[in-house]
Amino acid sequence: EVQLVESGGGLIQPGGSLRLSCAVSGFSVSTNYVSWVRQAPGKGLEWVSIIYTSGSTYYADSVKGRLTISRDNSKNTLYLQINSLRAEDTAVYYCVRARITVNDAFDVWGQGTMVTVSS
C-alpha cells in the first residue's frame, strides 16, 4: 500500500528549528518527485518545496533560505528542516508525491503533521 506518514511536528518557540520526517511505503523516494505542502489553520494550500529524483531541490520564495528538503534513500524517508521559525510557519505540513513521470499533480498525500510556532 502506498502511504506517507509525517512526524516531527509540535510547539516551537519563534527562532527555533525543527525537522519533519515523512516515512514512505509502497514506492521509493529516490525514484519519485516528492514535495512538502503546508496549510495554515483555516487557510488554503501552499507548496513549499520539492526534491527531484536527481536530488535537485526547489523552494517557494516565501521560505527560501530557511527550509531544507532532503531524503534518506536507505530509510525511504523524506525530511524538511525548518530554521528560524516564525509565527507564519504555523501550519499542517503535508508530505506529497507528484504523479509519476509527469509530476503535474499530487496524487498521494500524508495525513500531515502540525507545527505551531508560539512563545
Added chain:
Amino acid sequence: DIVMTQPPLSSPVTLGQPASISCISSQSLVHSDGNTYLSWLHQRPGQPPRLLIYMVSNRFSGVPDRFSGSGAGTHFTLKISRVEPEDVGVYYCMQATQFPWYTFGQGTKLEIK
C-alpha cells in the same frame, strides 16, 4: 508566479443537483509541450486533500464519474453532476505549468442548501 483565483464559496446547491466551481489563472496554463497542467483537489473537513482531476479533464483513479473538469487557457471549471453528501468540503485548483513552482487557488467551499 502564476496566481490562481477561485471564489471562496460556490453557489448554494441542493443534494442531487449539479454544481460547478470556477478557477482562473493569471496567465495561460498551456505549457510549451502543448499540455495544460491544471488539477483539482478535494479536501473534506479534518482530512488531507485528495486528487480528483489532472491535466484539466482526466479523472484520477477511483474518482466517481460525477466529477468532470473542463476549460482551456486561463479559465477552468470543475463540475459535479449530482452532489452527494460526501462531496462537502473545499475544492482547490492547482497549476503545474510553471513546474516546479506549483500554485494553488484559495479554495472554494461547496455550499449545500
